[in-house]
Amino acid sequence: EADIYQTPRYLVIGTGKKITLECSQTMGHDKMYWYQQDPGMELHLIHYSYGVNSTEKGDLSSESTVSRIRTEHFPLTLESARPSHTSQYLCASSDNRGSGANVLTFGAGSRLTVL
Amino acid sequence: KNQVEQSPQSLIILEGKNCTLQCNYTVSPFSNLRWYKQDTGRGPVSLTIMTFSENTKSNGRYTATLDADTKQSSLHITASQLSDSASYICVVSDRGSTLGRLYFGRGTQLTVWP
Numbered sequence: 001e002a003d004i005y006q007t008p009r010y011l012v013i014g015t016g017k018k019i020t021l022e023c024s025q026t027m028g029h030d031k032m033y034w035y036q037q038d039p040g041m042e043l044h045l046i047h048y049s050y051g052v053n054s055t056e057k058g059d060l061s062s063e064s065t066v067s068r069i070r071t072e073h074f075p076l077t078l079e080s081a082r083p084s085h086t087s088q089y090l091c092a093s094s095d096n097r098g099s100g101a102n103v104l105t106f107g108a109g110s111r112l113t114v115l
Numbered sequence: 116k117n118q119v120e121q122s123p124q125s126l127i128i129l130e131g132k133n134c135t136l137q138c139n140y141t142v143s144p145f146s147n148l149r150w151y152k153q154d155t156g157r158g159p160v161s162l163t164i165m166t167f168s169e170n171t172k173s174n175g176r177y178t179a180t181l182d183a184d185t186k187q188s189s190l191h192i193t194a195s196q197l198s199d200s201a202s203y204i205c206v207v208s209d210r211g212s213t214l215g216r217l218y219f220g221r222g223t224q225l226t227v228w229p
Contacts, residue, residue: 006158040221040222042119042220043159043204043219090159103149103161104159104217105161106159106160107158108156108157108158109156
């Protein structure tokens, strides 16, 4: 079944640790995104990619980095986590073909807590 | 400034009752408006998407309306069920670039009680 997967679902780590949040989709979508969401707040775009070897920063400044070496894989990395990075991170993908243009399919999210 | 405002912020209703959620936006130019349902601890799932020329669209017990002149949309839920408890997010896309930038509301948290 075509879907988008995020791991880990929950992560609690100490300050200064390096973490990578994984995101994979099996739908062959060209576009992929990372959003950050805090409780009761709107989603904020932090990174996006239009295809392999394409990555751009989003509207919200983030110390994280991303890579897109394969179409289906869009991992997000924090080199040195801080408590201010505590948040929910949502990965999404979309294609721009037909009537479903740019409709996002979201993963279940990764809840990061930095102590 | 392009914005999407949703009301109410939270809503509690009894199972079987109907409810209506509101979304007002100032995004311009306008391309389309989507409603998403986000269960606790999960990612948002698309319910409906409407373009400028559409003023109503249904998906089962969910009916969305759009008034592009007043820049308002509503999501009506009929005969609510416990599984409708979730956050409902309004998202507006502009035509300002090939990206079709998305503007997110903060959501309405709906709780359905038995």
